[in-house]
Amino acid sequence: MSRSLHIPTVVIGAGAAGLMCGVHAGQGTVILDHAKTPGEKIRISGGGRCNFINLHSGPHAFLSQNPHFAKSALSRYSQWDFIDLVDQHKIAWHEKTLGQLFCDESSQQIIDMLLDEAARAEASVWLNTHVKDISHDGSCFQLELARGGKPLSLSTDALVIASGGKSIPKIGATDFGYRIARQFGHKIVETRPALVPLTFGGSFAELSGLSVPARISCNGTAFEEGLLFTHRGLSGPSILQVSSYWRDGDPITVHLMPGMDLVEALQSERSRSGRKDLATALGAYVPKRLAADRTTAAGLTGNLADQSDAKLRILGDALTNWHLTPTGSEGYRKAEVTLGGVDTDGLQAKTMESRSQSGLYFIGEVVDVTGWLGGYNFHWAWASGVAAGQAIRAKKS
Ligand SMILES: Cc1cc2nc3c(=O)[nH]c(=O)nc-3n(C[C@H](O)[C@H](O)[C@H](O)COP(=O)(O)OP(=O)(O)OC[C@H]3O[C@@H](n4cnc5c(N)ncnc54)[C@H](O)[C@@H]3O)c2cc1C
Known part of the structure; x- marks a missing residue:
């Protein structure tokens, strides 16, 4: 009763x-x-x-x-x-x-x-x-x-x-x-x-664990905070923030060196130490694993002296204008809101x-x-x- x-x-x-x-x-x-x-x-x-x-x-x-x-x-x-x-x-x-x-x-x-x-x-x-x-x-x-x-x-x-x-x-x-x-x-x-890690089908497994400052933009909104590479994709505050503006199928743009002109920095390094390996030179600004990944993504090898301004700009783009399309998000299981x-x-x-x-x-x-x-x-x-x-x-x- x-x-x-x-x-x-x-x-x-x-x-x-x-x-x-x-x-x-x-x-x-x-x-x-x-x-x-x-x-x-x-x-x-x-x-x-x-x-x-x-x-x-x-x-x-x-x-x-x-x-x-x-x-x-x-x-x-x-x-x-x-x-x-x-x-x-x-x-x-x-x-x-x-x-x-x-x-x-x-x-x-x-x-x-x-x-x-x-x-x-x-x-x-x-x-x-x-x-x-x-x-x-x-x-x-x-x-x-x-x-x-x-x-x-x-x-x-x-x-x-x-x-x-x-x-x-x-x-x-x-x-x-x-x-x-x-x-x-x-x-x-x-x-x-929302406020959720984005997944990329495991494409960042080799960079997993790296954490760098970045500016991430999506659909006209940008956040400049930490970025974390994970086994399943991207996380960290900048990604969580931008995830609230992201919808299935939308690309995001990653800028790994906010506040810095990378091409100019590499050009001046080239004039001082042309024999330095390109990925090693880049490693002064981002973690070595990431430097190697981005150099390969830009299709570049060799020393700084081997790189024309145009090639350095291609590398600059691979780090500061990196377009990526998430395959999804971690969903409600991991979303903060x-x-x-x-x-x-x-x-x-x-x-x-x-x-x-x-x-x-x-x-x-x-x-x-x-x-x-x-x-x-x-x-x-x-x-x-x-x-x-x-x-x-x-x-x-
Ligand atoms: C991992 C994590 C970390 C977070 N960290 C932060 C932070 O640091 N700062 C920040 O601002 N926000 C943070 N958030 C977001 C924040 O926790 C939420 O926005 C906030 O708790 C929402 O408050 P609410 O009272 O509306 O809901 P909740 O806090 O979720 O409370 C809802 C309550 O309703 C109860 N409930 C649900 N269904 C039923 C039902 N059928 N019958 C009876 N009871 C029910 C639940 O048990 C729960 O106790 C975080 C979220 C997560 C998941």
């Missing part, structure tokens, strides 16, 4: 956005999750140190079919607000690079901070809780759950979907949020893996509330707002969680 109770606000998903929403939605909120532990993605983020925000965060760093949608929430809960919260909890942090802030110790500190704030706000976290069915009876939402294996029916006035995207299914990612959105008449912007999601046209930018179903909210990664690599995705999770939480609390009072 199942019990039935009324909960003022139910948040589905105890991840970054859901916990933050629970903190702001007010007393009696229940944040439920099918996982055994809350905030698993926070825990594994930033190599275990959680890149929790970016100093330079702003709407420019987000992809969405409506680039204006995120502006309101991001500006009302800025990076400085989150840094204040982290400081209040005496969590030590440092800037790694490009405005990316990480915990000095462990990402678990961010999870503990959110759980502590949720407890203070008298919100409860129910783990190991599975949602079997959701409906709306005209006055409130009816939820059929299995909590710790036992059936439970409840009703709620405000239902927040914070179940994230599809990336990393092995730690609990599901398409749940998109299904609920469709059930209540929302459109879904096509989803695909899911691009696309609940169409923002169906949501109110200030509150994240559905335009078609009063009391229904979508926050975090399930929404069609995706940040660059570097702490931006958590900013969206925090900011959209606060926007919905505050709106729900304001409605109650």
Whole structure:
């Protein structure tokens, strides 16, 4: 026999956005999750140190079919607000690079901070809780759950979907949020893996393990950060960033020596040490394995003195204008985020509330707002969680 109770606000998903929403939605909120532990993605983020925000965060760093949608929430809960919260909890942090802030110790500190704030706000976290069915009876939402294996029916006035995207299914990612959105008449912007390594059919196996600075461009957008050669293809921050702009079949362009005129450097080396082997000379600027690979790719052998200006330009192109077409990506198994999601046209930018179903909210990664690599995705999770939480609390009072 199942019990039935009324909960003022139910948040589905105890991840970054859901916990933050629970903190702001007010007393009696229940944040439920099918996982055994809350905030698993926070825990594994930033190599275990959680890149929790970016100093330079702003709407420019987000992809969405409506680039204006995120502006309101991001500006009302800025990076400085989150840094204040982290400081209040005496969590030590440092800037790694490009405005990316990480915990000095462990990402678990961010999870503990959110759980502590949720407890203070008298919100409860129910783990190991599975949602079997959701409906709306005209006055409130009816939820059929299995909590710790036992059936439970409840009703709620405000239902927040914070179940994230599809990336990393092995730690609990599901398409749940998109299904609920469709059930209540929302459109879904096509989803695909983003911030993901690109594959090239094993063509870089011999360069595997090399890491170099690079500028990678695709479809008019370029990122200058590290590039990593792997057994299956290319990875590293520059590739992850550009993967969000890449679609099947698109070429990418690799520039291995940003900020340097390679041809000029080799010409002047040729005038000083013409007898130097070309690949050896190139090895002064890039790792030796890569120098050998690019020299072979340009079809060149011999000493510097054997190379005409035209040949040096061919080599320059092989390093700075290297066109490659990925065969695919590593998919949701390795993607840090899911691009696309609940169409923002169906949501109110200030509150994240559905335009078609009063009391229904979508926050975090399930929404069609995706940040660059570097702490931006958590900013969206925090900011959209606060926007919905505050709106729900304001409605109650
Ligand atoms: C390896 C990795 C590293 C990352 N590092 C960073 C980083 O350093 N900085 C950064 O800004 N971003 C990072 N990200 C991205 C960031 O983790 C996400 O954008 C963010 O967690 C999204 O928050 P969310 O609350 O929307 O979703 P999530 O954090 O994914 O939370 C969703 C929650 O919903 C639960 N859930 C799912 N389906 C159901 C269901 N059917 N019933 C009940 N519960 C359900 C899940 O168990 C999960 O707890 C990283 C992502 C990955 C995969």
